[in-house]
Amino acid sequence: MKQDFKPLLAKVEHAYHIIGKKWVNLIIHVLMEGPKRFSELHAIIPDLSKRMLNERLKELEECGLLNRVVIPDRPVKTEYSLTEKGQELGAALCHVEVWAMKWL
Template sequence: MINNCPLHYTMQLIGTKWKPLILFHLLEGASRSGVLKKKVPDISNKMFTQTVRELEKDGLISRKVYPVVPPKVEYKLTERGQSLEKLLRSLDKWGLEDLRTIKNK
C-alpha cells in the first residue's frame, strides 16, 4: 500500500540514522567508500554497506566500481540526490543553531 503523505514518503527514503549523514557528506562531491565511511565514524561496516545499497536502490546515489586491485568504489549523488541539498543544509544549519542555544544556557 502506498502512503500518500509526502513527509512519510520522504522519511522512508532518508529517515534512518545514517542516510542523511552520508547524503550530506556527498554534497562535497564524489567520494571513495573508505573516505566516506570515515566521515561517519560511528557507522559499522555492515550498516554502511546496507545504507549505501539502499540509497543506490532508491536512486539517490550512484556507485562506480573501478577495475583495479585493490577494488576502488566511489559514490556520488545522483541528480535526485542533489535535489535534497537545500533540505540537508537546512537540517545542518538548524543543528548548528540549536547546539549554540544549548551551550549558551
C-alpha cells in the first residue's frame, strides 16, 4: 500500500523553515536555561541586533514556541520563556549541538 507523504513532508518543511532562520536556534538554546528578559537575551547574544531579536521573538511567539509575559513593575519588564512545544524543539536541537561539537 502506497502511503501519501505529502502531509508529512509539508510539516517537515515548515519545521525547517522555522529553525532555519538566523538566530532562532541560539535564542531557543539560551531560553532552554530558563526565562530571560529582552536585555538578558541581547547581552548573551550581542551580535544579534535589538531589531532582529525583537522580530525573532515575535515570530517564535506566533509559532507557539515561546511565551511573552509582561511584568507590571516599575519599570515594566517583559520576560520570555519556552512553551512545552518550544522545550521539545530545544531538546531536539540539543542533538544538533552534540553533533556540532563532535564534527565541526
